[in-house]
Each structure stands twice: as C-alpha cells, then as structure tokens.
Amino acid sequence: MEKLLRQQKYLLVFVALVIITAVEVTVSYLPFTDRTPQTIILVIGSLCKASLVMLYYMHLRDDSRWYALLVGFPLVIGVLLSVTFVL
Amino acid sequence: MAVDAATGVGIRARRASWLRYFSFSTDHKVIGVQYMAMSFVFLLLGIVLAMLIRAELAAPGVGVVNARLYNGIVTLHGTVMIFLWLIPALVGLANYIVPLMIGAEDMAFPRLNALSFWLFLVAGLLIVLGFVFGPAEAGWTAYAPLSTLGPAGQSFWIIGLIVNGFSSILGAINFVTTVVTMRAPGLTFWKLPLFVWSILAMTVLIFMGTPVLTAGLFMQLFDRSLGTVFFSPSGGGDPILWQHLFWFYSHPAVYIMVLPGMGALSEVIPVFARKPIFGYKMIAWSSIAISVLGLLVWAHHMFTTGVAPAILFPMMITSMIIAVPTGVKVFSWLATMWGGKLTLQTPLWFCIGFISNFLFAGMTGVMQASIPLDVHFQDTYFLVAHLHYALFGAGVFGAFAGIYYWFPKITGRMYNETFGRIHFVLVFIAFNITYMPMFWLGVNGMPRRVADYVPEFATANLIISISGFVLGFSFLIFLVNFFMSWAWGPKAPDNPWGALSLEWTLPSPPPQHNFAGRKIVVRYPYDFGTPAPGSGHQSSPPDGAGG
C-alpha cells in the first residue's frame, strides 16, 4: 500500500516536471518587450524543477540533513558566483 | 618493530616496513607518510628555486639567470611551494592523524585515499617536467592572456594542476566522509579535537573551491589548444574572467594552508600549557566561519582591475570581517597559555612563532583588505612579504609545530630537542629578517616578479638575500634531525607529552589497524588542569627527550 503511494508520488512529480517544462518553453516563446518578468519566471521554474528532483527523486526530503547541507551550501555559493559574473 | 633487530625476523620485518612506503598501500598511515615524504622532496626543490631567486636579486642588474629562466623559476617556486609542498604536507599529516584522533580504523575510502596520493605524485611530476619544455613563465597566478601565449611548459602546468585538483577533491571528500561517518561511538562533534575541526573546515574549502579552478584551467587549456577565446580579448573574451575563477580557489587556498596549522596549535598549546583550551566552541566555530567567509572574498585580489565596485566593495567588507574569527583564535590561544605551566619545547616554540608571525600577516592583511590602501600594495613586494608571512610564517610554522608534536607517534622515536630548538631559533630569526624589509621595498616602488631593480634597493635586497640563504639552510637542520632521529632516535613512549586525544592511547607507531579490538575511551580531549573537573585524571607534565 505504502509502496503504491510512493510510486504514485514519483509519477506525480514527473508530471509536475513535465508541466513546468512545458510552461517554461511556452513562456520563452511569448513576445515580451521587457525580458525581465520572463527571466524571473524561467529562473523560478527551473529552481522548482531542480528542488522537486532533489527533494523526491534524490530523497533529500526524508534523508539525513547532512546531504541537504552538503549540496545546498555549494548550490548557494555557486548561484552567488554566477550572479557576480552578471555584473 | 620493537623486537630485537638481531634476529632475521626483525630485519625482514623492518625491511618490509620500509618497502610499504613504496607500494600502493591503502593504510592511511602509510599514505600519510608518503604524502609528507614526497612533499619534503618538493620542498627541497622549492628551496633551491628560492635560493636562485635570491641569488639573482642579491644585486641589481641581470646576474645569475636570464629573464626567461627567472620568470620560469618564480612561477615554479610559487607552484611547488603551494601545491606540492605545503598543502600535501598538511594533507599527509591530517591523513595520518585524523583517523587516529576520531578512533577510526582507516579513512572511509582507503583505495580512494591511495589514489589521491598517486594522482598528486603524477601532478607534481607533470608540473616539474613542464619546466624542461619551455618553462611556464606567467607566475603561479597564470594571468591570461600572458599565460595563453606562453611556451609549452604552461600546458604541462595547467594539466598538472587539473590532476592535482582531482587528487585534492577526492581527498577532501574522503576526509569529510571519514569525520562525519567514522567517529568512535560517543565521540560527538563537540568532543572532536580542534585539529579535526580545522581539517573539516579546510576540506570544505577544497571541495568547494578546487572545482571552480579546474573549470578555469580547462578554459585556459582550451584557449591554448583548441583556439577558444575565453580569455583572449581579440576574440571577444575577457581576461578578468580567469582572475575570478582563479582567485575563487586560490584565496581559499590560503586558508587551506593556514587552517591545519591553526588546528595543530589548538592541540599543542593546551598540552604544553597543561591547561584546557580556552573557548573550545568559539575556536571550532571560528574555523567554520573562516572557511565560509573565505569563499566570499576572492575579488579582493582584483582591486586594481577596474571591476565594478558592486563586486569589489562587498568583498572588501567580507575580507575585513575574516579578521574577526582569526582574532578570536589568536586571543583564545593566548588565554590558553595565560596561567598555564608552559613547557617550552620545540612544538610550543613553533606555536609561539606562528602567533607572532601570523599577527603581521593579519595586520597587513586587514590593510590590504581596504581597497584604497591595497591599490598601492597590490602586486608589490609588500604583498610578497604579506603572503610569505601568511603561508610561511603561519602555514609552515604550524605544520612544523604539528610535525614535531606528532613525530614520536608517527615514527616511534623522539626527535632531538636541541636540534629542534636550534632549528626554531634559526628559522624564526632568519624568516623575519628576510621578509620584514620586503614591506618597505614594496611600498617604496619594487613590484613583484622583477628580475632587476633600481640601485637604491640594492642594500635591502642584499640583506634579504643573505638572510634568505640562512633561512634555506635552516631547513637542512630540520631534515638532518628528522632522518637521524627516525633512524637512531630514542624509542618514544605511547604518550610522551601526556596528551589526552585518542591517538596517544595507541602504541607509537600505531599498529596497522589502529584501534582494532581495543577499547576506545572517549573523553573531552582538553581535560587538563587542576582540579580536573569531572575526570579524576591528574595529568603529568611532558617528559620528552631533552626537555
């Protein structure tokens, strides 16, 4: 029973990923004059997707905090690094 | 090995024990010794190069070496001393000690551990051999586009550093995993020796910083071999990009080289002062703070490049804030010694030297963190002096404190205390006479990495060169002491210093599987002092040889 739920969960996550991707692609085609809102949507979208994969497929949600810490810290610093280079 | 050497058994056993060090061993102790031994080989090379530099600079005008050779030597000296001597020496020490300190039988991934050593060896050979194929002559910072235009040796240098990067990333992963998963039962994080804390902080820096440098090195390699234009302005590239990627690793590299020394101090000082470490948690947290802040200061090497203040100014502030945790460490060490019963033996002397030199590194560091001041200091001998105070005065002194302190445990012999003290006195005095005048030289107009200089700097440079040769000589005293004592020194007891951390509960040198089948008594490792609260332990003063 509980196993079945887990399978459903994985499937749901997958569907969510697909939907978000579809939304992202459509958004990228919309003829915005100002690109900023579009960029924001896309960034948020990809962040959502990444966190979905990491939380459920990589089991960060139920696993030890250590793993989350050890990958979260690089993620934050890495984002900072990239932001630095935008300037 | 303690068995009588007369019987063939003893001899064969001894020979076997020597051969281990030339094999693909997975024993963390053997690997640790391999690391340290190799690093000392490279140290000798680095010293020879330094002597050549000082010989060239002893008098103005082109003397001993020509400009090409000089730039090559400067580049190789920096690279060897940082990547092939100091970091490997400290990693080797940690490799030997950390598993013992946490009561583990070995590292978490013994084969990976061996692999990282042999990768390091390959990297070292690549970097040194590159010198033959037209030396890399862009300095150890390898600023593009000078480096992308340079001779073939530069490519060897790049590939060598990439391999070295893999080696240290694997090593770092191994350390963190070991400390997190292999601690003896009951050994909580807040009972870890501070050396382990500092190694943890150091390895975080390694596995965060090195990949970025590796990315940059790949780009530079592509620029040289595939004709990409990452750093070449003619193709629309940006030379400053390299500086960002390089310093993102190479500033943390400074803390990578200093943190283990700080850890060693936090071990040695309480033992030789017979007093608990002062403010354990603050010291542990300051290590973590240094490593986190250390990742956010890289642009302070680029204050003269004209990069946006929006990047430079925040990094100036973070650079200054790093002075706070480092200050906490220094004050805590002083407070630990205050009211103690200091046994002034070589390890403690090196700790005192560390504090004294590190003070200068710190003060000039804060000065260089301030953008307007640094604009004048940048790329001058002031900076050369500062970085040697940090890496040599602090990093190397800390390494020596650790090496002397754990020498009995590693070799099973006592080093010669008299030689040790001579070594300290010589290296401390020569060090300060060598590098102190460089502050003045830099401020008054001597840029770094010049083969020639104006006559008014002749006197200062001559003094520096002479004292530099003495400094180089002082290392020989150490090496003589090291090998003589290892071969013929008096047998060391299990715990010559009366220390309380786990590694001293083992025989010296420790058996192959460390704690296999032993009871591990976990306790707070700084439980010195009378009356010792909690434990009924009445510790006795160190009875080291010559003490």
Added chain:
Amino acid sequence: MSVTSVASQQQTHQGHSGTLDHRKLGMWLFIGSEVMFFAGFIAAFVHFKVLNPAESALLDIPLTTVNSFLLLTSSFTVVSALAAIRERAVRRMWHFLIATWFLGAAFLMGQALEFSKLFYEGVTLHSVFGCTFFSVTGFHGFHVLIGLLWLLLILVKTFRRKIAGPEQAMQVEIFGLYWHFVDVVWIFLFAVIYLIR
C-alpha cells in the same frame, strides 16, 4: 564537559556514528563539488551572454525541449528502478534501467545532432558564444556518457545476479544520485542557455 563513554571498535568501514552511509555521503560530496565545477562554466556563459546577448538566437529550442523531456523521463525511470529493487522486483528494475539507458543514449544523440547543426550554421569554438556553449553543454554531455557507462556496469551486475535485492539497492541508489544530478544540471542549463534570451 568531560563525559566518558566506553565502546569496542567495530571492524567494518560502515559508519559507527549515526545512520549515515559513507558511500552515499561521499557521492553527495562529489555532487557538491560538481555543482561548483558547473557553476564555474555557467558563470562564464552568463558573463558573456550579458556582454553579447544576440548569438543564442541560433539555438534549436524544439529539439532541446525534446531532449529535456528525455532526460526528465530517465530520472523518473531511475527512481522507479530503485523503488523496484527495494521491493526485490529485479525484473521491473531491469526494465526501468534499460529504459533509462536508451533515454540517456537518445539524449546524447540529440545533442550530437544539435552540435552538428550549429557547426553547419557556422558556430565555431572561436567565438565567445561558441566556446562557452560547447564547453558547458559538452561537459554535461560527457557526464551523461559517464553515467551510461556506469549504468552498463550495473546492468551487467544485475545480469550476473550480483544485484538481486534490497541488499544491493545502495549501488542503484548511488548511481541514481549521480544521474539525477546530471538531470538537475540540465534543468539549469536548459533555462539559462536556451530559454532565457
């Protein structure tokens, strides 16, 4: 301050302290450093994209969208394979892993197609866009390739009954971590390189 506790040393490499598995922790640390590696390249790409935004118009978004779906699906199949082996359903795991392998391979082929098209359109390594784009996506493709080889190894082990139940699930899980990470990298690359103009 000084609590004293006594225990006998275990002989295994399994962690004494806590429930953390050292292989899994090692993998996560490796992923952490990989994050920084790609951060370096993505940073470079962003840097130049800001400097000259025009060039990325050549990119073929429909093709790469298909590629993204392939990779996302492969993530799903991997995690399902793990679930399967945990339930000792080796056959189901086998199918899922095979599917993963082909999805990954298809992704690589799509990338090869894309690269050849771009070359044909005259995007070379000698422009900032070219060198940043090819290096970052190329390194990602390289990671996919490594993943495929690793997966091949696991398939062989399964075939040889070396992986037959929850006892060996860890091998699949660690491979899964790697594979998901490669997917996550692609999620970011897809947004940063292709979609954000």
Added chain:
Amino acid sequence: MKTNIRQVACIALVALFIILGGILIGLKMYQWFLPESVTVESAMYDQLFRFTVSIAGMVFLLVEGTLLYVLIRFHRRPGETGDGVAIHGNTSLEIVWTLIPAIIVTVLSFYSYDVLKSVDVAYDSAASWFCGPLTPAKALAEPVSGGNLVIDVISRQFSWEFKYPQYNNVSSSEMHVPVDEFVLLRLTSEDVIHSFWVPQFRLKKDSLPGYVNEARFEAKNEGTYPVICAELCGLGHSEMRTALIVESKEKFDAWIQSLVSQTESAQTGDPVAQGRALFARLGCGACHTLSDVGTEGQLGPSLDGFGARAGGRIPGVSAEDYVKTSLRTPNAYIVAGFLDAMPSFADRLDDAELNALVQYLLQQ
C-alpha cells in the same frame, strides 16, 4: 571576583600605554615607511594609512606584549610539576574580543569608502558603481568631453606610450602633466595585462587588452617620478618603466607645443625623421640601446651602428629585408645571447611607417 584599586590602575595603565604606543607607531611608520606624497589622492591615502597602522600598532603591542608576558611569567620552572588552572573559557571575555575587532573593521570599512569616494572614478556615479570604469577599447576613438586634461596610456610589451587626445593625439614615451590640475587617464593595453603604478601617487590601475580603464589624479608637487609596470607582463617586465614629469603649466604647454610641431614636421618631413619619431613613440628604447635617441635598453641588442651590421647578419638576406622581417616576425632571427622577447609590430605599423622605421634604423 572582587577587583581592588591596584588591579584597575594596572589595567588602565597598560591600556593607556598600548593606545599611545599604537598611535606613536602609526605616526612613525607614516614618516619612515611611505615614499613622498605628491597628489591630493596620495595625501588622503596617507591619512588612512596612518589611522590603520595606529590601530595595527595597538594590536601589535597587545598581542606581542601578552605573548612575552606569558612566556616570562608562566613558563614551567625546573622541577615544577602539576597543571595550570582548569579554566575552560569566559563568555563575556570571548564576546569582548569578538566585538572589538568587529567594530574596528566596520570603522575601517566606512573610512575606506570615504576615501574611495574621492579618489576613485568608479565611485562617481551609480552607473559606474554597477559596471565599473571598464569600457570596451573602442571608447578611445570617441572625442574627449570635459575640460580636464585627458591622457591615453597605451601599454605594450615592454613600453608605455602616452597619447594626448586634446592635442591632436600627439604621443610620447614619457608622461608630462601640469601641476595643480586634474588629469584623467584612460588606460589600455595592446597585448597582455600591464599595470600602471606611480608609488609617489599611491596610484595603480591595470591596463587591460580590449578594455579601457580609468584613473584620475591631481599632482601638487613638481618633480620627476617613476612609472612602473606592476603586473608580470613577460620577459621584459622589470625593464618596463618610464618617467612621469610634473611641471608648471607654462613648461607643460611649451613641451606639448614643441611635441605637436615635431610630430607634424616628422609626418611631412623625410622618412628618416619620421622613423626617428616612431622609434621614440613606440618606446623601442625600453629594450634597445640607441645613442641617437638617447636610450639604453638592455633586453634587446644595441642598435648603435646597426646599419653597418644588418646586411651581413644573415647570408643572402639584404639589410632592408632583415630589418623588415625582424619587425614583423621578431623570432625569425634571434641575435646570439638574446631572448625571443620582442613582440611583433606587423599590425601596429602601416607600410609607410614600416619603411620609415627601416630607413631610420639603416641610417644608424
């Protein structure tokens, strides 16, 4: 614990000693340590330096003093056994020595920002705050706006060239500036990264290939000061220095006018004169000795009596071809005992200029 009056007095005395000593160190270092201060900016720099070093001096006295005291007071006497007192820490003390440094560096940051605002062009506007002074190199082509004297600093391996865009782009290998006037520098490089450093100005700016970097200063004292390349730029790095002359407005005007007329006459005049001007402008003298121009560079071979030697150097290569090749692809022929350090001038000289230079060199 109860504190008696003597303890308090003692601590107060030590604190006083440390503070006064620190300030003294700051003042003395400021006098002994720094070179002459020439510009408005360097004066501000020195103030900040004095302030910082005074604080550093206090820290120095505190730490080294404590260290010495501890060594003398607390070392183990012969035959002495036992331990120190088991003190594990003192929260309030730890807070104090965390807060005080924090406060110090905060103050220092604010002070530094204050100085930066007035010395660094990057802090002039919000725009430059976010993009910095760096602009693509083509910016140099744009006409100069504003009344200040603008000097384009062009660096190449291994010489400096100073262009004066407001004086129809005449250029010199020495830098002349009038005293008491704002000068705006626009730095760029033709090959690798160099760094423009004048110690007496406390001014250093990298000159990057492909970019224009900006710096400004206002000199207060007349005199001659060194311009030094601070960034490793190749084999001639240590030779890459020239003079910066601060002189009165009149002298400066005279100098620049003579330079303008010289340049015009050189352009109209015979190729030899033009070649001589080129030799001076391109800073060939940084590496080559040539008595006619009065240079004594050591990195490359001397060019005195070059015309006589050039022909026979390589069998079957005429003197003219030899010089042309040596300018276009310097590594084709290397004179024995010298390094392949010379950069190519192929795309820096048009044919007319190349010929002029060749003619001039063959005259030597």
